[in-house]
Amino acid sequence: MTSNLLFNVCTLGYLLSLVLLLAYVACDGRWPALLATWAARAAFGLHGAGMVWRWYESHQLPGGVGRVPLTNLYESVVFFAWAIMLFYLVLDLKLRRPVVGIFVLPFALAGMAWAQVFLSDAIEPLMPALRSRWLVYHVVSCFLAYAAFTLACAASIMGLLQAVRQSSGEPGRSRILAVLLRRAPDAAQLDQLNYRAIAIGFPIWTLGIVTGSVWANSAWGSYWSWDPKETWSLIVWLIYAAFLHARLTRGWEGRRAAWLSIFGFAATLFCYLGVNLLLSGLHSYAS
């Protein structure tokens, strides 16, 4: 399948971008960073083209199988990685700090590699419950929110490292890490980035839950049925709601906020993957 080839090339593009970013930290010139940015942009373009192509391919299959490429685990991981790159590249335009990519790219790369190597890329027909126009709204909003939370988590990891560096004054154990952190935004900026990403992701996540409820109300007969996936989406919502409220009280900035964001991301990952792979319920697309 052509879309598959596009995704393979795109995965290599992200890998190349990451390697170039590491080269940028290891040596001095600016050009590896420039190349890394353009490699990531080109790969992102191929990524989008691959999804559109997969959509087209599904419509070429016999038997009216055609549907948006957002319906099984493989396609969702591919879209998740695309959404992460979308947020990252937009952020990069504003921030112009290439080293941020070292913390964000691995998430997209891991997703793409996992999808390409381990997941089934077969285009299967949709079961009746999934045949709804709410599918697109629900899945797109959920995954955009996942991606925003991923960015918040990446900013938090950077922020924690940066905070250690700034408070101890030590350049860090390794020289590479020291150079990397010197070129990264400072701890306050990263804290702000963490907060902004969650402030953007949270309303989108709410939209994802609401569209899911509307859909469930017409497919399953109830807007909320405490299905494990629903419950976990609420848990994620509660954690980030707590994060946003904690900002209003003193002392919940910097490190504590970063840890809370990482904790929220762990819950997000569990909501996305853990529920499907470890628990059973109505959202059984992983099978």
Place this chain on the structure above:
Amino acid sequence: MPYRLWQGLCSLKLTLILLFALAGVALVGTVVPQNLAPEAYLRIYPQPVWTLLRAMGVHDLYRAWWFLALPGLLGLNLAACTLQRLPGMWRSVMRPRLRPDPAWLLSLVQHAAWSVPAPQETIDFRLAALLRQHFARPRLLRGDGRNWLFAQKNAWARFSVVVTHLAILLILGGALVGKLAGFRTHLEIAEGATVATLSLPGATEPRPLGFALRCDDFAIDYYPGTDRVREYRTLLTVLEDGRELPGLTRIPLLVNHPLRFRGLNFFQSSYDLAAPRLQLQWRGADQQAWQEVPVVAGEPVRLADGHMVMVTSFSDEHRGQGPAAGIVVVDDAGRHGQAIVGTRRAVSTDGADGLQFRLKAAELNYITVLQVTRDPGVPLVWAGCLLLLAGLAACCGLSHQRVWVLLRPVAGGTEIWLGGRAHRQQRQFADRFAMLRQRLQEGLSQVLAEHQEGTGPHDQ
């Protein structure tokens, strides 16, 4: 004591505790399977653990009173918080400080002060125009020989928190209404059958629908060339007093397209196979002509010659020969015979009398299984969801920004005090404030240059 209780109820600490507690307890319900039979739990947990789980209601967590107390408390908490903060919000929006003194302006995080060599009267309108161009339309006030300008943006964004909290209360209220006044149950209708009552869980008497529903057809649609289901479809007709209601005949009910009628919702949930309907042909040993008799599997039928016949089993595919039915024939003397009857050739029963049978037609008969719900809380929940989305978008995207300018005459010109405050997104506002200050200074220096060129020659 009541005051301290109120303070506690209003506290943000309580909010955080409740959010985390709700998350933690909700998590338990995803780990402990919900609403299984007791035997199923005993296969998973040892007896004492199961006794404890049942005593605490963990097996039906989301209906346990102590679980429901958490969202209830959270609702109280955010209602209290919002009520407590509302007057302050109202004051800051409706009655902003209009005539601040320099000391107050200096206390703001964003402030600046500089002097220009021109009298107040020549620059105040110009400053107002600049503020309007680069920030928002200002109010101009005079008094005490001083001038003040006050401009604000997104004042109503202060209330986005109120809207968000109100939305959550609406959703919780809607859920409560649904819990108290709603129900959900299943309804099975065989093809061709009509039902007019619902059996509710926990109720002994069936509840009349107020109308009747007939299932005209149930069909399973497959993706061509596969055994994957594409759609389940029930055709329903609504009847009142035995008459079909116009516009409500043969309504297709699909998985994502429920029927909503008189406050009840009918969803395609599942299906079952009813006893198949068969068309049997038979003749006596001495007869030439075949006679037909309709049979429902499992129900004995008397033939014209007095024999009883009953279909005991049916398969739509028997040894590559197409559909076949197992039948039993009994005569008046109680002698009975049996046979497997197909469509291809006639068979005689192995009993007596040499009766011959043939299968003319067979039809699988479905029972459609519908989920039926009534939930008067749903409109409240949807209203809450819409408000929540609007409120959150405003909360996370907008901040109430205010800018004050104080003009004070000093020797040789005017002292300008600039102050700004945002109720959130401080960093963005800091950038904006710096930009605004620069614009004002540039704009004023332009005016001053014009002013000096225009007045210069006359002064000399």
